[in-house]
Amino acid sequence: MRFFGLNMLPKAHTHIRKCNIFQLNFVKQYSTTLEPKEPVVLSKTIPGPKSTDLKTQLGAVQSTGTVQFFADYEKSTGNYIFDVDGNILLDVYTQISSVPLGYNHPRLLNLFKDDKNIKTLINRPALGVFPGKEWPEKLQSILMNIAPKGLNKITTMMCGSCSNENAFKSIFIWYQNKLRGSTAFTAEEMNSCMINMPPGAPNLSILSFKGAFHGRTLGALSTTHSKYIHKIDVPSFDWPIASFPQYKYPLEENIAENKKEDERCLGEVQSLIDLYNTKGKPVAGVIVEPIQSEGGDNEASPEFFRALQKICKKNGAALLIDEVQTGGGSTGKFWCHEHFNLEFPPDVVTFSKKLQLGGYFHSDDFVPKEPYRIFNTWMGDPGKIILLEEILKVINEEKLLENVNLAGKVLKDGLINLEKEFPHLLNSTRGRGTFLAVNCCNTKVRDLLVNTLKLHGVQTGGCGEISIRFRPALIFREHHANIVLDRFRTVLKTL
Numbered sequence: 001m002r003f004f005g006l007n008m009l010p011k012a013h014t015h016i017r018k019c020n021i022f023q024l025n026f027v028k029q030y031s032t033t034l035e036p037k038e039p040v041v042l043s044k045t046i047p048g049p050k051s052t053d054l055k056t057q058l059g060a061v062q063s064t065g066t067v068q069f070f071a072d073y074e075k076s077t078g079n080y081i082f083d084v085d086g087n088i089l090l091d092v093y094t095q096i097s098s099v100p101l102g103y104n105h106p107r108l109l110n111l112f113k114d115d116k117n118i119k120t121l122i123n124r125p126a127l128g129v130f131p132g133k134e135w136p137e138k139l140q141s142i143l144m145n146i147a148p149k150g151l152n153k154i155t156t157m158m159c160g161s162c163s164n165e166n167a168f169k170s171i172f173i174w175y176q177n178k179l180r181g182s183t184a185f186t187a188e189e190m191n192s193c194m195i196n197m198p199p200g201a202p203n204l205s206i207l208s209f210k211g212a213f214h215g216r217t218l219g220a221l222s223t224t225h226s227k228y229i230h231k232i233d234v235p236s237f238d239w240p241i242a243s244f245p246q247y248k249y250p251l252e253e254n255i256a257e258n259k260k261e262d263e264r265c266l267g268e269v270q271s272l273i274d275l276y277n278t279k280g281k282p283v284a285g286v287i288v289e290p291i292q293s294e295g296g297d298n299e300a301s302p303e304f305f306r307a308l309q310k311i312c313k314k315n316g317a318a319l320l321i322d323e324v325q326t327g328g329g330s331t332g333k334f335w336c337h338e339h340f341n342l343e344f345p346p347d348v349v350t351f352s353k354k355l356q357l358g359g360y361f362h363s364d365d366f367v368p369k370e371p372y373r374i375f376n377t378w379m380g381d382p383g384k385i386i387l388l389e390e391i392l393k394v395i396n397e398e399k400l401l402e403n404v405n406l407a408g409k410v411l412k413d414g415l416i417n418l419e420k421e422f423p424h425l426l427n428s429t430r431g432r433g434t435f436l437a438v439n440c441c442n443t444k445v446r447d448l449l450v451n452t453l454k455l456h457g458v459q460t461g462g463c464g465e466i467s468i469r470f471r472p473a474l475i476f477r478e479h480h481a482n483i484v485l486d487r488f489r490t491v492l493k494t495l
């Protein structure tokens with residue numbers, strides 16, 4: 001394993017070394033670039049003055065309502081994101097859970113010193129029609145190597161939303177194939193689909209859960225129910241929406257009640273499947289997040305997921321597990337659904353974020369027989385596969401899933417202690433690995449905590465109405481957890 005000395009700091013860091021204006025003490029982080037020893041906040045507000053200027057500039061051509069600050073990605077390093085005002089934040093939100101190895105990981109920087117990789121980057125193919133000669137081998141050795149157990153096919157895509165969107169299409173095609181058997185499309189089917197009418201465009205549905213987030217494209221948005229602002233004014237399919245368990249914490253003190261909650265929600269799933277059958281909109285598939293993320297880090301038990309799979313099997317509906325946010329290792333297993341010990345493999349598993357490109361794993365049954373049914377121009381990106389290959393090597397070599405469990409335990413135990421210290425402010429610490437969340441007493445306090453934490457050098461994210469979520473990179477270590485907890489305690493004391 002290579003360590004990077006101070007002389008080997010990326011060029012962008014040289015001014016820091018020379019003038020040392022932040023009095024930074026850089027420390028070695030395994031094979032990552034050097035990191036500051038702790039966060040540094042220089043501006044009175046975040047966004048600071050330079051970020052505010054850039055926001056005005058951007059505002060001339062784009063909506064900026066979501067922009068928190070402008071980052072300096074040349075300087076950002078490891079677990080720390082640098083902004084244009086000189087603030088250095090310990091990033092436990094990581095681009096909405098999308099950065100596996102932190103910023104400017106030397107192993108990733110190194111990749112683009114290689115001409116072959118640069119050519120892969122600049123000659124981006126329309127993968128469905130002109131894949132490069134390496135593509136079959138790359139898919140086998142990289143993506144199929146991390147395929148959830150039992151799934152032997154993959155469809156690559158661009159982002160999380162379009163992975164779900166196309167996975168729905170695969171599910172509908174699979175469902176209709178089951179009904180049609182080996183008969184060819186009828187003329188009526190071919191004509192009616194052209195004017196969006198059945199039988200060619202059948203009235204099928206996808207069941208989703210209250211509080212779910214599966215993306216913002218039209219089909220995916222019909223299964224998203226986390227915040228009205230994502231949906232308002234946009235037409236949606238009339239598809240069934242079941243309750244997702246709302247547990248009482250701590251789990252070990254509320255076993256019976258939470259079991260009842262599982263049963264209530266599962267009962268609703270079956271009733272809705274029956275209802276939509278009688279409505280003439282049969283449920284072809286069920287989409288579920290292993291941990292509802294945007295919706296508030298709502299967990300459901302392994303028993304819930306096993307029973308949900310049984311309901312899907314009984315009713316001939318496909319089970320789609322959306323691992324866009326949970327996939328890639330931060331729950332302590334590469335796929336979160338591995339924690340559930342499902343009796344059978346899920347039918348479809350979607351991914352994106354930490355895996356750099358989007359897509360879904362599935363079985364043979366979900367491969368359409370005819371070409372161009374699941375298709376777009378890019379269908380993924382071989383340039384991103386280069387990154388993913390190296391990321392997976394580093395995860396293995398540095399045993400980062402083990403690290404996630406160690407660092408996650410420190411963070412989770414610390415949050416539980418903070419809950420005990422500040423019971424009027426915090427409750428319901430939950431999650432797996434470093435994929436953690438805690439509830440605040442109300443939305444106002446949650447927003448205040450997220451903002452004040454930032455001013456104390458820790459970038460977290462909100463989710464649901466009252467939760468703070470933690471989504472650090474896989475290189476987040478125990479000492480980073482202690483910094484987060486220290487700063488959190490300081491902030492909680494000020495309220």
Ligand SMILES: Cc1ncc(COP(=O)(O)O)c(C=O)c1O
Binds near residue numbers: 096213215
């Ligand atoms: C569980 C889940 N599914 C789908 C998506 C949509 O992914 P994208 O933003 O890449 O379209 C997200 C995004 O946060 C997500 O968390």
